[in-house]
Amino acid sequence: MSIHTCREWLVNVKPGGVRVGLLAVIGLINESTEPTKFQLTSTIRFQEYPPGVVVIPMRSKTAKPFHTTNLVVCAPENDSGECKDSSFVASGDALIVDPGCRSESLEELREIVAALPRRLIVFASHHHRDHINGLSVIQKTNPDSILLAHKSTMSRIHKVDGY
Structure with missing residues (x-):
């Protein structure tokens, strides 16, 4: 456009x-402006809106008639320093929002996380499986990532994924 x-x-x-x-x-x-700094394989379909904000439709167990949940990845060009979590403010070099997907898409999610900077913030808007099913892959791929969620969401996630 x-x-x-x-x-x-x-x-x-x-x-x-x-x-x-x-x-x-x-x-x-x-x-x-330059496109995002992290590179995705050519098999992963995505759209980049402003540079550094990528939306990736991930197959998920969501409500019909839908089949995907949008994974939002923010990886701006500027370097923010080390990843920090002060229980009020967290900072890092990249942000993933709602990493829910079907089991057949977990390898694709692993590739996305591996392509991102190590200082990764993960935000879960709520506990529904179409928004959190990929958390275990993120934790295995990047154990230093920081998970942010409401305390009720966090307790439900902890029961399921142990994040």
Whole structure:
């Protein structure tokens, strides 16, 4: 999508008209920016929105009629230093959101995690299996990763995965 097209969409928005989504705004980001710093194999399908934010549809046991849950990976170019967890703020070089997937997609998830920087933050929005089934793979692939979740979600995850 070109910057010109994005501007046209934003300028011509009318109340009650067609909804203009986030992608029109994201399209305004400087086109010369580099893609994400981590490399995925050519077999993994993904979309990169602003540079460093990748959405990967992972096959998961989610509610019908859906078959995938979006794994969101943020790996900005700037280096934040060492991975830290102060129980209030955590920082690292990459973030994964909701790593749930079917067992046949666990190898794909392992490849994704292996391609990311070691200072990895993992955020689980809630305990449903289509959002957490890949946690054990992340823990095995990157044992230094830090898991963030609500305390109720964390207790349910601990019972299932021992994370």
